[in-house]
Amino acid sequence: MTIAARSILFVPGDRAERFEKARSSGADMVVIDLEDAVLPDRKAAARNTVHDALAGLTEPRFVVRVNSLDTAWHADDVRAFAGLPGVAGLMLPKAERASDFVAMHEAAAGKPLHALVETVSAILNLADLVTAPGLARLSFGTVDFQADAGIDGDGAEIDYVRTQIVLHSRNAGLAAPVDGVSTDLTDDAALARDTDHARRFGFAGKLCVHPRQVGIVNAAFLPSDADIDWATRVIAAIDGAFGAVAVDGKLIDKPVVDRARRLLETHAAFQVG
Template structure:
């Protein structure tokens, strides 16, 4: 069972000295950002810096967020970086339809593609977007989406959108999606609450904009001790059993067993990072 990254940490593309520091933060995935984190007059220099840093690597270590399809930098970003050995995948901001990924998929040569869902059009086109060949995961760009939709609030106000992203991801066989950033870097309790909220809605990860957010996000996506205990007892109860089996007075059927397996797989995959 493949377990998707919980913490996805962005690092500015024009700060090459931070790339390896970001990896040392404990983030499950590091995204070098050529879009929002880089000013327009530094885009080309940032691309060159990322090229130099990743061309010298012998294994894929970083996902790169290229500039959006409607910019002058997008095609050059993809052309210069997609095939580098240090690139583990490409992330497309403001992705809205499956066809947006055609050129990226060809250039990436089978590397995973990630879509940032940030516009009203993307939500209305989700059923098409998730069919993009090579697409591995959706991430919800909550801040940009709220601005585009004219919605003020990132909880109940957009939870119906979260549900659509989770269901469309599940329907297409993609990894559980990634929720958007928590922008208050000083409020650990709010970050914990936001991450637990995303987890309850079926998200499997959260975008991070500072290394201090990583540990909190990672912990929040780990199954609790009570969950692990319950899942262990479920798997023990069905081992060699015939007929109906109950745990804690509740009948154990296939969906319950599947949930127990997922919990234990997640726990085993990430317990060393807890």
Template sequence: MDARSYLFVPGDRPERFAKALGTGADAVVIDLEDAVVPAAKLAARDGLRRWLPTVDPARLIVRVNAVGTPWHLEDVEMVRASGVSVMMLPKSDSARQLAEVAARLPSTVRIVALIETVAGVVAMREIAGVPSVARLAFGTVDFCGDAGIEGLGAELDYVRSQMVIESRYAGLAAPIDGVTPELDHLERLTEHVAGARRFGFGGKLCIHPRQVEPVNRGFAPSEDERRWAARVLAACSEHPEGAFAVDGKLVDRPVIERAKKIAEFDTLIH
């Protein structure tokens, strides 16, 4: 669950599935929910069921329809029988809801809990503690609609901080930030990725293939960071028991741990 880029693909566009897998996205999310109109949902599910046995599902995630919708239970049953190992649950509102969904799935299937309502934010600690939940994701646009908030930037800082804190408290991977709706504004995307990373997020939802590469790059250590980590770890080996400085700054245990994470990044992601 250390993916950086999560690329959504409409579940009723099977001709795009293989193309999405070829984009370099760390994970491809086949979306049976918002991207598919009600009249097409049954056909989308059936088409996905036929396609899944033809590919390696390792990088695939299925976003099912929300609990309480007419399509939810059969979506979950399709995932259960498919061999897909990760499912995304929209409108994740309570720990009980997540536990009931998890009970219908093999124990090996992990759930990305998409937090996109006020109820989900209020229950976030309990949701993050459900054993089958592997990561939290922020459905920013839907959350703003539910909360009556206008704007996807500083208006959501409180929720982003809470999501990072609760993920860390539950021992989950760093959470996944919401989409950047502007498809032709890669500078805005780059700004959003940098901001999410500063807050402690580890990935981002993508709605177009052109967003994948900037997201992957933005959540990876820069060359300057890699060189800094190498200097810290080299100095650490020379001073195994005492305090020392690198680039004129004191290095202590948290700094050393950060350097180790940067040095291990390529190994972890691949």
């Protein structure tokens, strides 16, 4: 089982002094952002800044969010970073169809590609989008999607869309998707609720825009103590068992065992306890 990153932290591409600080935040993945976080007149300079910072790395440490396909900066972004050993993957904003990734996939030579789903067209094209070459995971750009769709609210108002992203990801064999940002940086309780909401809908990660969000997001995607106790008892009950087995008065079948194993593998992967 591949354990997907829980916290995906963005850091502006023109702030090189923050790159390693972002890595020390505890985020499972750090995305250096050349798109929304960088003003148009600073795009080229930011690209050079990021390239200089990553060129000396010998192992993959950062994902780079390049500019969208319809911009003058996209092709140069991909050329600058696709071959660097320090780049762990590329993220494409405003991704809408599988064909958007063909050139990136060829340039990236096996690096994982990430799609930010941010438009109505992307949602309507999900069946095609998830077949993109090299695609590893979808992230839901909730803020941009709401603006494009004319929807006011990121809770129940877009839960149908969340379900579509989860189902299409699962059907295509992609990692469980990443939910969008919580923009209020002062309300930790709301962030925890938002993250738990995403988890219950089948997401396995959340986009973060500040290091202080990382710990809350990471914790929310971990199995609870009660989950681990239950999973441990399930696995113990089936060890060497023949015939029907029950835990807590409920029969155990393969889907239940699979869920128990996933919980224990996630717990172990993040070295909890």
